[in-house]
Amino acid sequence: MKIGLALGSGASRGIAHIVILEVFDELGIKPAVIAGCSIGGLIGAGYAGGMSGHDIREHALALLSHRRGMLRHIFGARRASPLQMLSMRGLSSIQLDGQMVADLILPDHLPLKIEDCPIRLKIIATDYEAMEEVVITKGSMIEAIGASIAIPGLISAPRINGRLHVDGGVINPVPFDHVIEDNDLVVAIDVTGRPRSIAGGNPTNLELAIGSSLIMFRELAELRRKRSPPDIYLIPPVDEFWATDFFKAKEILAAAEPSKDQLKRMLADKINALIGKSS
DSSP states (O other): OOOOEOOOOGGGGGGGHHHHHHHHHHOOOOEEEEEEETTTHHHHHHHHHTTTTHHHHHHHHHSSSHHHHHHHHHITTTOOOGGGGGEETTTTTTTEOOHHHHHSSSOSOSSSSSSHHHEEEEEEEETTTTTEEEEEEEEEHHHHHHHHHHHHTTBBOOEEEEEEEEGGTTTTTSSSGSTTTOSSSEEEEOOOOOOOOOOTTTOHHHHHHHHHHHHHHHHHHHHHHSSSSSSSEEEESSSSSOOOOOHHHHHHHHHHHHHHHHHHHHHHHHHHHHHHOOO
C-alpha cells in the first residue's frame, strides 16, 4: 500500500509535524512520497533524507530548547557569522538569508540533492513574478527549502533559474494535491491554525504579520480541502502557540501528542476499508 504525505506551512506550529512522522515509524510504514511547504518542506526533507521522527525530534530540541543552544550551533560548530545570516539588498531590506537558514538547520549527513532522498520528495514554493506554484523535485535541497520558507519581509526570496521565489504557502499551504497520483491513501497535515487570542496582550509587528499570513493560509487550505478532500486531513491542536514560538518546541510537541493516537485510528480505519474493498 502506497501512502502520500503532505506537510503544510505554519511557522513554529509546524514542529507538530514531527509527532506525525513518529507515527509512521511506530507503525513500521513509510510514505511513498512527501510534499512539503515552508516548515513542512524543511521537516519533510529531514525525513525523506533518511532521518527518523525520533532523530528529527532530538535535533529540533537540541536547536530550539533555548536560544543559547541555537547560537552555539550557528556561531560555534557551524562557524557562521551574524552577517552571513543576513541578506542585505539596501538599507531598506535587511532579511534573513533563507538558504543560509536551511543550511544551518539541516544536518550535514542529508542528501545534497532532492532526487537522492530515499523517499520521493516534493518541495513547494511560489514563483513571485509569475504568481504560480512551483513544485521542486530535483536539484539543490538547500536552494529549494530556502525558497519554500521565504517569508516576505523576514526571510529573503531567492532566485532559482532567474526567477524570484517565496513561501509555498502563499498559494498552497497544505499541498496534498501533489501526493494523490499513484497512491492508495493520502494523508494531509494542516498546522496553519487560528490566530492565537491576544487576550489584551501586545503581539509584535512580526507576530501580527505572520499571524495574518496564517489566516490567509488557513482559508486557502480550506478551499482546496472542500474542492478535493484527501483521505485523511489532520489538524494538530497547536493553536495556542504564536507563529514565532520556535523556542517552545518541547511544548508544541507535547500539545501535538494526542494527534498520534488520532492518526493511528484514522490510518487503521482507512487501511482496513481498502483491504475490505480489495478482498
